[in-house]
Amino acid sequence: QKKTFTKWVNSHLSRVSCRITDLYMDLRDGRMLIKLLEVLSGERLPKPTKGRMRIHCLENVDKALQFLKEQRVHLENMGSHDIVDGNHRLTLGLIWTIILRFQIQDISVETEDNKEKKSAKDALLLWCQMKTAGYPNVNIHNFTTS
16 A cells, blocks of 8 residues: 555656655655645645644644645544654555545446436445445445445
8 A cells, every 4th residue: 555655646746856665754854745635725824834743743644634624524532643643544544535536536337327417435335335236145235234
């Protein structure tokens, strides 16, 4: 996952001639995270704080997380300290959340009837239903109980 997410981040950062080598280390000061969100959203975020101390890093990551909250991105149990501390699981979770929001939130799905936009979750559910349609006693209605 780390390798894949690093490549994904770099594919977007390359638009502004930036690059990361270590996903966990290079996002800790918040600067690349802010740049990534600017590239993906096309919006200007608050200017990153220049210092290198922990408090400056926390402030920068907090700016990025605040922007995501304003975009209605749900960040559960994650704070700026988790990213600054290089928490692997939460850093991967943050990047996955960003991918979902900015890359695959709306997917065009073609059915026999028409072509329409669906959320990534609805599109995946529809795909599962279509792939299992021919199997007896397989009825998928949701991702929890069926």
